[in-house]
Amino acid sequence: MSEALLAVTDLRKSFGALHVTDGVSFDVRTNELHAIIGPNGAGKTTLIHQLSGALKSDAGTVRFTGADVTRLSMVERVRRGLARSFQITSILDGFTVLENAAMAVQARSGSSFRFLRPASKEAALNDEAMAALARVKLDDRAHRRAGSLSHGEKRQLEIAIALATGAKLLLLDEPLAGTGHEESAVLVALMQELKQSHTIVLIEHDMDAVFALADRVSVLVYGRLIATGTPEEVRTHPDVRAAYLGEEEAA
Numbered sequence: 001m002s003e004a005l006l007a008v009t010d011l012r013k014s015f016g017a018l019h020v021t022d023g024v025s026f027d028v029r030t031n032e033l034h035a036i037i038g039p040n041g042a043g044k045t046t047l048i049h050q051l052s053g054a055l056k057s058d059a060g061t062v063r064f065t066g067a068d069v070t071r072l073s074m075v076e077r078v079r080r081g082l083a084r085s086f087q088i089t090s091i092l093d094g095f096t097v098l099e100n101a102a103m104a105v106q107a108r109s110g111s112s113f114r115f116l117r118p119a120s121k122e123a124a125l126n127d128e129a130m131a132a133l134a135r136v137k138l139d140d141r142a143h144r145r146a147g148s149l150s151h152g153e154k155r156q157l158e159i160a161i162a163l164a165t166g167a168k169l170l171l172l173d174e175p176l177a178g179t180g181h182e183e184s185a186v187l188v189a190l191m192q193e194l195k196q197s198h199t200i201v202l203i204e205h206d207m208d209a210v211f212a213l214a215d216r217v218s219v220l221v222y223g224r225l226i227a228t229g230t231p232e233e234v235r236t237h238p239d240v241r242a243a244y245l246g247e248e249e250a251a
Protein backbone atom coordinates (compact mmCIF):
# COMPACT_ATOMS: atom_id res chain seq x y z
CA MET A 1 0.00 0.00 0.00
CA SER A 2 2.75 2.48 -0.80
CA GLU A 3 2.77 3.39 -4.50
CA ALA A 4 0.56 6.36 -5.47
CA LEU A 5 -2.03 5.24 -8.01
CA LEU A 6 -3.48 8.75 -8.18
CA ALA A 7 -1.43 11.87 -7.53
CA VAL A 8 -3.11 15.27 -7.43
CA THR A 9 -0.95 18.39 -7.38
CA ASP A 10 -2.08 21.97 -6.77
CA LEU A 11 -5.45 21.44 -8.45
CA ARG A 12 -7.58 24.52 -8.97
CA LYS A 13 -11.08 25.39 -10.13
CA SER A 14 -12.98 28.65 -9.82
CA PHE A 15 -16.54 29.57 -10.67
CA GLY A 16 -16.35 33.32 -11.19
CA ALA A 17 -14.69 34.76 -8.11
CA LEU A 18 -15.33 31.61 -6.06
CA HIS A 19 -12.22 29.43 -5.65
CA VAL A 20 -13.98 26.09 -5.22
CA THR A 21 -10.83 23.98 -5.54
CA ASP A 22 -8.03 26.09 -4.18
CA GLY A 23 -4.68 24.35 -4.58
CA VAL A 24 -5.52 20.76 -3.62
CA SER A 25 -2.68 18.21 -3.44
CA PHE A 26 -2.97 14.64 -2.20
CA ASP A 27 -2.27 11.12 -3.33
CA VAL A 28 -4.17 7.87 -3.26
CA ARG A 29 -2.16 4.71 -2.78
CA THR A 30 -2.85 1.43 -4.51
CA ASN A 31 -5.52 -0.52 -2.62
CA GLU A 32 -6.34 2.16 -0.11
CA LEU A 33 -9.75 3.57 0.58
CA HIS A 34 -9.20 7.31 0.77
CA ALA A 35 -12.18 9.28 2.06
CA ILE A 36 -12.67 12.97 1.38
CA ILE A 37 -14.85 14.67 3.93
CA GLY A 38 -15.84 18.26 4.50
CA PRO A 39 -18.81 20.47 5.30
CA ASN A 40 -21.54 21.20 2.76
CA GLY A 41 -20.22 23.30 -0.08
CA ALA A 42 -16.56 22.53 0.72
CA GLY A 43 -15.99 21.51 -2.90
CA LYS A 44 -15.97 17.70 -2.66
CA THR A 45 -18.20 17.02 -5.65
CA THR A 46 -16.33 19.58 -7.74
CA LEU A 47 -13.06 17.83 -6.87
CA ILE A 48 -14.48 14.42 -7.85
CA HIS A 49 -15.64 15.92 -11.17
CA GLN A 50 -12.12 17.20 -11.78
CA LEU A 51 -10.68 13.75 -11.01
CA SER A 52 -13.16 11.94 -13.27
CA GLY A 53 -12.74 14.43 -16.11
CA ALA A 54 -16.35 15.64 -15.99
CA LEU A 55 -15.01 19.12 -15.23
CA LYS A 56 -11.88 20.76 -16.64
CA SER A 57 -9.40 22.04 -14.08
CA ASP A 58 -8.10 25.61 -14.31
CA ALA A 59 -4.64 24.57 -13.12
CA GLY A 60 -2.74 21.74 -11.45
CA THR A 61 -2.19 18.13 -12.44
CA VAL A 62 -3.87 14.77 -12.00
CA ARG A 63 -1.61 11.76 -12.54
CA PHE A 64 -3.04 8.25 -12.73
CA THR A 65 -0.84 5.13 -12.88
CA GLY A 66 2.09 7.47 -13.42
CA ALA A 67 0.63 9.22 -16.47
CA ASP A 68 -0.62 12.80 -16.66
CA VAL A 69 -4.38 12.57 -17.31
CA THR A 70 -5.21 16.21 -16.53
CA ARG A 71 -6.23 17.03 -20.07
CA LEU A 72 -7.90 13.70 -20.88
CA SER A 73 -11.66 13.39 -21.31
CA MET A 74 -13.80 11.33 -18.96
CA VAL A 75 -14.06 8.54 -21.55
CA GLU A 76 -10.29 8.35 -21.90
CA ARG A 77 -9.88 8.26 -18.12
CA VAL A 78 -12.45 5.44 -17.83
CA ARG A 79 -10.49 3.49 -20.46
CA ARG A 80 -7.40 3.81 -18.29
CA GLY A 81 -9.28 2.49 -15.26
CA LEU A 82 -10.40 5.65 -13.48
CA ALA A 83 -14.17 5.38 -13.10
CA ARG A 84 -16.69 7.42 -11.26
CA SER A 85 -19.72 5.60 -9.97
CA PHE A 86 -22.32 7.35 -12.07
CA GLN A 87 -25.41 8.85 -10.58
CA ILE A 88 -28.60 6.81 -10.55
CA THR A 89 -29.91 8.89 -13.45
CA SER A 90 -27.45 7.14 -15.75
CA ILE A 91 -29.03 3.73 -15.07
CA LEU A 92 -31.34 2.79 -17.91
CA ASP A 93 -34.52 1.81 -16.10
CA GLY A 94 -36.13 0.11 -19.10
CA PHE A 95 -33.24 -2.34 -19.53
CA THR A 96 -32.47 -5.30 -17.31
CA VAL A 97 -29.84 -5.13 -14.60
CA LEU A 98 -27.66 -7.46 -16.70
CA GLU A 99 -28.05 -5.32 -19.82
CA ASN A 100 -27.01 -2.22 -17.88
CA ALA A 101 -23.82 -3.95 -16.71
CA ALA A 102 -23.20 -5.51 -20.15
CA MET A 103 -23.32 -2.08 -21.79
CA ALA A 104 -20.55 -0.94 -19.46
CA VAL A 105 -18.44 -3.98 -20.37
CA GLN A 106 -19.05 -3.26 -24.05
CA ALA A 107 -18.18 0.41 -23.67
CA ARG A 108 -14.84 -0.59 -22.17
CA SER A 109 -13.93 -3.55 -24.29
CA GLY A 110 -15.14 -2.38 -27.70
CA SER A 111 -12.53 -4.02 -29.84
CA SER A 112 -11.53 -6.85 -27.51
CA PHE A 113 -14.65 -8.87 -28.36
CA ARG A 114 -14.54 -8.05 -32.08
CA PHE A 115 -13.08 -11.38 -33.10
CA LEU A 116 -15.97 -13.33 -31.56
CA ARG A 117 -19.13 -14.32 -33.45
CA PRO A 118 -22.22 -12.37 -32.28
CA ALA A 119 -23.62 -15.16 -30.08
CA SER A 120 -20.34 -15.87 -28.31
CA LYS A 121 -19.65 -12.16 -28.13
CA GLU A 122 -22.90 -11.68 -26.27
CA ALA A 123 -22.09 -14.62 -23.99
CA ALA A 124 -18.66 -13.18 -23.21
CA LEU A 125 -20.14 -9.75 -22.47
CA ASN A 126 -22.80 -11.29 -20.26
CA ASP A 127 -20.25 -13.41 -18.37
CA GLU A 128 -18.24 -10.32 -17.50
CA ALA A 129 -21.36 -8.38 -16.63
CA MET A 130 -22.57 -11.21 -14.38
CA ALA A 131 -19.19 -11.27 -12.64
CA ALA A 132 -19.54 -7.54 -11.89
CA LEU A 133 -23.09 -8.08 -10.62
CA ALA A 134 -21.92 -10.95 -8.42
CA ARG A 135 -19.29 -8.66 -6.88
CA VAL A 136 -22.06 -6.33 -5.70
CA LYS A 137 -24.46 -9.18 -4.81
CA LEU A 138 -26.97 -8.31 -7.51
CA ASP A 139 -26.57 -11.43 -9.65
CA ASP A 140 -29.92 -12.75 -8.39
CA ARG A 141 -31.56 -9.58 -9.80
CA ALA A 142 -29.83 -9.84 -13.19
CA HIS A 143 -32.96 -10.35 -15.26
CA ARG A 144 -35.13 -7.78 -13.51
CA ARG A 145 -35.76 -4.40 -15.02
CA ALA A 146 -33.34 -1.90 -13.51
CA GLY A 147 -36.28 0.41 -12.86
CA SER A 148 -37.73 -2.12 -10.41
CA LEU A 149 -34.69 -2.05 -8.11
CA SER A 150 -34.82 -0.38 -4.71
CA HIS A 151 -32.78 2.78 -4.14
CA GLY A 152 -30.00 0.85 -2.39
CA GLU A 153 -29.90 -1.78 -5.14
CA LYS A 154 -29.55 0.97 -7.73
CA ARG A 155 -26.51 2.19 -5.81
CA GLN A 156 -25.13 -1.36 -5.97
CA LEU A 157 -25.80 -1.42 -9.71
CA GLU A 158 -23.95 1.87 -10.19
CA ILE A 159 -20.92 0.31 -8.53
CA ALA A 160 -21.28 -2.82 -10.71
CA ILE A 161 -21.36 -0.58 -13.79
CA ALA A 162 -18.14 1.11 -12.66
CA LEU A 163 -16.56 -2.32 -12.03
CA ALA A 164 -17.73 -3.54 -15.43
CA THR A 165 -15.79 -0.74 -17.09
CA GLY A 166 -12.68 -2.44 -15.71
CA ALA A 167 -11.98 0.27 -13.14
CA LYS A 168 -8.81 0.12 -11.06
CA LEU A 169 -9.84 3.15 -9.07
CA LEU A 170 -13.45 3.86 -8.12
CA LEU A 171 -14.61 7.39 -7.38
CA LEU A 172 -17.68 7.04 -5.17
CA ASP A 173 -19.67 10.22 -4.57
CA GLU A 174 -21.95 9.83 -1.55
CA PRO A 175 -23.01 6.22 -2.18
CA LEU A 176 -24.98 6.18 1.08
CA ALA A 177 -27.02 9.31 0.37
CA GLY A 178 -30.74 8.63 0.60
CA THR A 179 -30.33 5.01 1.72
CA GLY A 180 -32.06 3.52 4.75
CA HIS A 181 -30.29 1.80 7.62
CA GLU A 182 -30.35 -1.68 6.09
CA GLU A 183 -29.40 -0.52 2.60
CA SER A 184 -26.56 1.47 4.05
CA ALA A 185 -25.26 -1.58 5.97
CA VAL A 186 -25.26 -3.61 2.73
CA LEU A 187 -23.32 -0.89 0.89
CA VAL A 188 -20.78 -0.49 3.72
CA ALA A 189 -20.17 -4.26 3.70
CA LEU A 190 -19.81 -4.11 -0.07
CA MET A 191 -17.22 -1.31 0.09
CA GLN A 192 -15.40 -3.21 2.83
CA GLU A 193 -15.10 -6.14 0.44
CA LEU A 194 -14.32 -4.06 -2.66
CA LYS A 195 -11.40 -2.35 -1.01
CA GLN A 196 -9.57 -5.70 -0.92
CA SER A 197 -9.28 -5.55 -4.70
CA HIS A 198 -9.83 -1.93 -5.72
CA THR A 199 -8.56 1.49 -4.84
CA ILE A 200 -11.42 3.75 -3.77
CA VAL A 201 -11.88 7.49 -3.33
CA LEU A 202 -14.99 7.96 -1.24
CA ILE A 203 -16.94 11.12 -0.58
CA GLU A 204 -19.41 10.52 2.19
CA HIS A 205 -21.27 12.46 4.84
CA ASP A 206 -21.92 9.40 7.03
CA MET A 207 -18.99 9.69 9.44
CA ASP A 208 -19.55 6.26 11.02
CA ALA A 209 -19.12 4.71 7.58
CA VAL A 210 -16.10 6.88 6.76
CA PHE A 211 -14.28 6.08 9.97
CA ALA A 212 -15.10 2.38 9.67
CA LEU A 213 -13.94 2.08 6.05
CA ALA A 214 -11.17 4.57 5.37
CA ASP A 215 -7.46 3.84 5.46
CA ARG A 216 -6.87 7.58 5.18
CA VAL A 217 -9.10 10.60 5.32
CA SER A 218 -8.56 14.03 3.75
CA VAL A 219 -10.53 16.98 5.05
CA LEU A 220 -11.61 19.66 2.60
CA VAL A 221 -12.75 23.06 3.87
CA TYR A 222 -13.47 25.96 1.49
CA GLY A 223 -11.60 24.23 -1.33
CA ARG A 224 -8.45 23.52 0.67
CA LEU A 225 -7.27 20.32 2.33
CA ILE A 226 -6.65 21.10 5.97
CA ALA A 227 -5.56 17.58 6.96
CA THR A 228 -4.80 14.13 5.56
CA GLY A 229 -4.17 11.15 7.79
CA THR A 230 -5.48 7.97 9.33
CA PRO A 231 -9.01 8.19 10.74
CA GLU A 232 -7.51 8.52 14.22
CA GLU A 233 -5.09 11.27 13.18
CA VAL A 234 -7.89 13.19 11.51
CA ARG A 235 -10.34 12.68 14.34
CA THR A 236 -7.90 14.17 16.85
CA HIS A 237 -6.54 16.93 14.58
CA PRO A 238 -7.34 20.27 16.26
CA ASP A 239 -8.09 22.12 12.99
CA VAL A 240 -10.47 19.37 11.89
CA ARG A 241 -12.28 19.36 15.19
CA ALA A 242 -12.65 23.10 15.04
CA ALA A 243 -13.63 23.33 11.39
CA TYR A 244 -15.64 20.25 10.76
CA LEU A 245 -16.38 17.66 13.36
CA GLY A 246 -17.99 20.24 15.61
CA GLU A 247 -18.23 20.92 19.28
CA GLU A 248 -19.92 17.67 20.20
CA GLU A 249 -16.89 15.73 18.89
CA ALA A 250 -14.45 18.08 20.57
CA ALA A 251 -16.21 17.83 23.92
Ligand SMILES: Nc1ncnc2c1ncn2[C@@H]1O[C@H](COP(=O)(O)OP(=O)(O)OP(=O)(O)O)[C@@H](O)[C@H]1O
Nearest residue numbers: 015016018020038039040041042043044045046047
Ligand atom coordinates in the same frame (compact mmCIF):
# COMPACT_ATOMS: atom_id res chain seq x y z
N1 LIG B 1 -21.19 24.95 -11.83
C1 LIG B 1 -21.07 25.76 -10.78
N2 LIG B 1 -21.20 27.11 -10.91
C2 LIG B 1 -21.08 27.93 -9.86
N3 LIG B 1 -20.81 27.51 -8.62
C3 LIG B 1 -20.70 26.20 -8.40
C4 LIG B 1 -20.81 25.25 -9.47
N4 LIG B 1 -20.64 24.00 -8.95
C5 LIG B 1 -20.41 24.17 -7.63
N5 LIG B 1 -20.45 25.48 -7.29
C6 LIG B 1 -20.24 26.03 -5.95
O1 LIG B 1 -19.02 25.50 -5.48
C7 LIG B 1 -19.11 25.25 -4.08
C8 LIG B 1 -18.74 23.81 -3.81
O2 LIG B 1 -19.76 22.92 -4.31
P1 LIG B 1 -19.64 21.36 -4.26
O3 LIG B 1 -20.93 20.80 -4.73
O4 LIG B 1 -18.40 20.92 -4.96
O5 LIG B 1 -19.46 21.11 -2.71
P2 LIG B 1 -19.66 19.78 -1.84
O6 LIG B 1 -18.55 19.78 -0.82
O7 LIG B 1 -19.73 18.60 -2.72
O8 LIG B 1 -21.04 20.04 -1.15
P3 LIG B 1 -22.12 18.98 -0.55
O9 LIG B 1 -21.45 18.31 0.61
O10 LIG B 1 -23.24 19.89 -0.12
O11 LIG B 1 -22.49 18.04 -1.65
C9 LIG B 1 -20.51 25.63 -3.63
O12 LIG B 1 -20.46 26.93 -3.11
C10 LIG B 1 -21.28 25.59 -4.94
O13 LIG B 1 -22.36 26.49 -4.90
